[in-house]
Amino acid sequence: MKIRSWNNNLKTRLIGEALFNMLFWMYFPFITVYFGAALGNHIAGILMTVPPIFSLIGSLLGGALADRWGRRPVMLLGAFLQTVMFALFAVSWSHWIDYIAFIGLGLGGAIYRPASSAMVADLVPAQSRRQVFATFATANNIGAVLGPALGAVFFFHYRQELLWTCALVLLLYFIAMYAIVHETLPRSAKNPEAPASISRAFKEQWKGYGVILRDKVFLVYTLAGIFALIPIMQLDLYLSVYVINEVPAQPLFPWNGDTLLLSGTEIYGWLLGFNGLLFVLFILPVTKWFNHWQERNVFILSTLLAGGGTFLVGISTNIWFLFFVTVIFTFGEIVRSPVTQSFISRYAPEHARGQYMGADSLQATIGKFLAPVTVFLSGWMPPMGIFSLILALALISTALYIQLFRMYVEKPEAAG
Structure with a gap:
């Protein structure tokens, strides 16, 4: 599905979200450092455990409201809340106000995302969804590659200007959505007899989430996703600890002697940048290559590549071997990314698509809580013990995906 043939809703959002994500990655990687310098690393570490909880609440709320109010109003609400929070961050007179604004930014983004994904599912035929989600x-991820390099300068030296720019871009995006984006909520999702009171409306929505979480297929899908994401998340967690502490300084090109000698910290930075570059360059062609694969096989391949590639990191500390295994576990992440959204958009009933998109965030939220256990255990276990645990989690996820697709048979169009 070529971009020129996209609906105006999708074109507007692609441009707006690309610009915002560039700015997002100019401040987000440095937030923990910022609060650590201001409040101490111990307090900052505790504070960083709170935003994922608000993000989970925002995702569930945004998904529920997207099925009740419509996609467009919820996306406008999320964008407006983020605009206000960026402005608050820019004029803040206290680090605690900064923290409140940061939580508000996460909440606004979490409210926005389920409605955004549901709108793609509303507008795009099932056989084209993987390609569209991959384009987004x-x-x-272009922002994830370029943003940190720019943010290292702008966030610490021109923070207010950066935050005001973020607020302005989001305000312009809000105006563009208001003027161009139209509602896509399917007729089957509209409820002419909506509850009169807000409290009763929310009670019905939370009851709806109870029904979703009792859905055995969705529950197995969520558990499989949690075990699959823990290995994928290790790049920012245990791999940083391992590479920085265990990988010795070595030249990038052995035949040049010590002319390009890289420390463990610098090697980790190169691996991180390489991971982001691979994602940007290959997500669209890889999605196209696997477009005719069944989702079952894509999920299994992704999990084995991510878990197996991460396990192989512990085999050798040679820099070029580390680049090689980075390709393996990055491709595991690339293969998985568009398929998760296309699967849930197909599985979810039309009238509850937003709620299912919101509940889908449980995977990432629970994964973020559990993934740091590898860093905690590294104080008692040798590196290969940690890498073996990561591989075991990937194998558990693979078994759960096999069970999932015994319970749920893909529709014919699922493979494209």
Whole structure:
């Protein structure tokens, strides 16, 4: 599905989200450092455990409201809340106000995302969803590659200007959505007899989430996703600890002697940048290559590549071997990314698509809580013990995906 044939809703959002994500990655990687310098690393570490809880609440709320109010109003609400929070961050007179604004930014983004994903599912035929979701992921990850390099300068030296720019871009995006984006909520999702009171409306929505979480297929899908994401998340967690502490300084090109000698910290930075570059360059072609694969096989391949590639990191500390295994576990992440959204958009009933998109965030939220256990255990276990645990989690995820697709048979169009 070529971009020129996209609905105006999708074109507007692709441009707006690409610009915002560039700015997002100019401040987000440095937030923990910022609060650590201001409040101490111990307090900052505790404070960083709170935003994922608000993000989970925002995702569930945004998904529920997207099925009740419509996609467009919820996306406008999320964008407006983020605009206000960026402005508050820019004029803040206290680090605690900064922290409140940071939580508000996460909440606004979490409210926005389920409605955004549901709108893609509303507008795009099932056989084209992987490609469209992959295009959005590419736009987002361009910012993830370029943003940190720019943010290292702008966030610490021109923070207010950066935050005001973020607020302005989001305000312009809000105006563009208001003027161009139209509602896509399917007729089957509209409820002419909506509850009169807000409290009763929310009670019905939370009851709806109870029904979703009792859905055995969705529950197995969520558990499989949690075990699959823990290995994928290790790049920012245990791999940083391992590479920085265990990988010796070595030249990038052995035949040049010590002319390009890299420390463990610098090697980790190169691996991180290489991971982001691979994601940007290959997510669209890889999605196209696997477009005719069944989702079952894509999920299994992704999990084995991510878990197996991460396990192989512990085999050798040679820099070029580390680049090689980075390719393996990055491709595991690339293969998985568009398929998760296309699967849930197909599985979810039309009238509850937003709620299912919101509940889908449980995987990432629970994964973020559990993934740091590898860093905690590294104080008692040798590196290969940690890498073996990561591989075991990937194998558990693979078994759960096999069970999932015994319970749920893909529709014919699922493979494209």
